[in-house]
Amino acid sequence: xxxxxxxxxxxxxLFSSFSIIQSEGLIDKTKLTADCKAKMEPYxxxxxxxxxxxxxxxxxxLEIEVPVFIGEKYRIVFNTxxxxxxxxxxxxxxxxxxxxxxETIFTTNGDNSNTGEFVFDVPRVRKLFIDYEVPADASANxxxxxxxxxxxxx
Amino acid sequence: xxxxxxSLVLKGSMLMIAGMLFASCNNxxxxxxxxxxxxxxxxxxxxxxxTNNVFYSLPSPLQIASIFKKSxxxxxxxxxxxxxxxxxxxxxxxxxxxxxxxSADLSxxxxxxxxxxxxxxxxxxxxxxxxxxxGSVFEQNNLSKRFEKNLGNEDSLxxxxxxxxxxxxxxxxENQQPQITAIVFSGAWIESMYLGSKLYETSKDKxxxxxLSEQMTILGSxxxxxxxxxxxxxxxxxxxxxLQNIKNDYDKxxxxxxxxxxxxxxxxxxxxxxxxEITQLTNKIKDLRTKFIKG
Numbered sequence: 001x002x003x004x005x006x007x008x009x010x011x012x013x014l015f016s017s018f019s020i021i022q023s024e025g026l027i028d029k030t031k032l033t034a035d036c037k038a039k040m041e042p043y044x045x046x047x048x049x050x051x052x053x054x055x056x057x058x059x060x061x062l063e064i065e066v067p068v069f070i071g072e073k074y075r076i077v078f079n080t081x082x083x084x085x086x087x088x089x090x091x092x093x094x095x096x097x098x099x100x101x102x103e104t105i106f107t108t109n110g111d112n113s114n115t116g117e118f119v120f121d122v123p124r125v126r127k128l129f130i131d132y133e134v135p136a137d138a139s140a141n142x143x144x145x146x147x148x149x150x151x152x153x154x
Numbered sequence: 155x156x157x158x159x160x161s162l163v164l165k166g167s168m169l170m171i172a173g174m175l176f177a178s179c180n181n182x183x184x185x186x187x188x189x190x191x192x193x194x195x196x197x198x199x200x201x202x203x204x205t206n207n208v209f210y211s212l213p214s215p216l217q218i219a220s221i222f223k224k225s226x227x228x229x230x231x232x233x234x235x236x237x238x239x240x241x242x243x244x245x246x247x248x249x250x251x252x253x254x255x256x257s258a259d260l261s262x263x264x265x266x267x268x269x270x271x272x273x274x275x276x277x278x279x280x281x282x283x284x285x286x287x288x289g290s291v292f293e294q295n296n297l298s299k300r301f302e303k304n305l306g307n308e309d310s311l312x313x314x315x316x317x318x319x320x321x322x323x324x325x326x327x328e329n330q331q332p333q334i335t336a337i338v339f340s341g342a343w344i345e346s347m348y349l350g351s352k353l354y355e356t357s358k359d360k361x362x363x364x365x366l367s368e369q370m371t372i373l374g375s376x377x378x379x380x381x382x383x384x385x386x387x388x389x390x391x392x393x394x395x396x397l398q399n400i401k402n403d404y405d406k407x408x409x410x411x412x413x414x415x416x417x418x419x420x421x422x423x424x425x426x427x428x429x430x431e432i433t434q435l436t437n438k439i440k441d442l443r444t445k446f447i448k449g
Binding site for chain 2: 029033037044047048050051060061064068069071127151153
């Protein structure tokens with residue numbers, strides 16, 4: 001019967017460890033940044049933003065406003081490798097989600113490359129509105145992840 | 155024997171339950187590297203952000219300096235910040251905002267091949283970063299040494315500053331200090347606008363006037379980014395008020411109000427400010443810069 005005890009003990013340790021890993025303890029943000037930076041060449045690093053995603057029973061629309069300047073050349077790299085699912089769509093628009101006149105200028109919808117990295121060269125606009133469409137996922141409640149967005153310019 | 159078996163099973167089961175509870179608690183706690191963007195934990199997210207789910211990404215001081223340089227911003231001796239003793243800044247906000255001011259001056263000097271001045275501002279940035287507890291970023295990837303070695307090579311220095319920006323961003327992300335990012339950029343923006351206005355004063359170049367008004371389009375983003383982190387430093391609301399006052403006056407100026415009939419078109423309009431409007435705008439920026447530099 002000691003066997004049962006030891007199995008339970010191992011189960012406890014494994015479960016706890018797995019949960020800590022899941023809850024982001026081992027997310028290597030430095031590596032995510034380095035991977036994005038590698039895709040940025042020959043553009044110069046400008047800024048980056050980690051966005052934490054917490055899945056829950058409701059779908060979410062998160063938006064990042066990025067000011068850009070007319071006449072400049074920009075590249076944006078997304079890294080989704082720190083997410084627990086690949087069901088999140090990334091869309092880039094010319095206007096905010098409150099505007100009826102916005103146009104989509106980039107989307108990952110339908111991209112099946114599965115690399116977790118997306119590179120996008122920006123057309124001539126004044127601001128970018130980057131939307132993360134997070135689907136409802138009650139089964140993944142409280143499990144979180146990150147999307148990294150890096151902006152570069154020439 | 156049966157009793158012992160039961161006892162072991164019971165102990166094992168209790169450990170499993172304890173493990174699940176521990177794991178569950180761990181998930182609910184604010185993790186080590188969690189920033190203010192945790193969207194479901196209302197205790198760490200400002201109301202505005204949680205309600206709107208909108209975040210702001212601000213450009214680097216180097217990019218702003220680069221844009222002004224492309225527009226013809228020439229080097230003019232003696233217009234950058236002349237404070238040589240950053241230890242006079244005692245609050246976190248003053249340290250951060252003056253780090254932004256020095257960063258803009260550093261970028262301006264690098265892009266105009268002013269090696270000695272660039273070296274001085276690099277040292278001042280390092281001192282202020284030390285005062286903010288983040289001086290270690292200058293040692294990453296031998297950034298300080300590489301900067302010294304590449305003095306005179308504008309392209310290499312620009313890449314080193316961009317790398318410095320990246321490691322600083324990483325440091326602030328890992329240490330959950332998004333407010334410093336927003337405050338530093340506020341300082342860099344104020345200084346860049348000041349440098350642009352000084353050039354406009356001497357040249358009256360209309361291109362520079364247009365660039366100054368173009369930079370005003372990001373002031374709204376800066377204010378919103380500060381609002382997101384306003385609870386992290388009691389001095390931030392006052393900074394927001396200062397910047398909001400500048401934005402309000404700018405929005406009311408006839409050239410601007412005539413060009414922005416709706417929110418949808420606001421970002422597309424190219425504004426050509428009159429000389430008087432530029433003077434009013436730049437005077438307000440000068441006053442704010444003086445306030446922060448004086449400390």
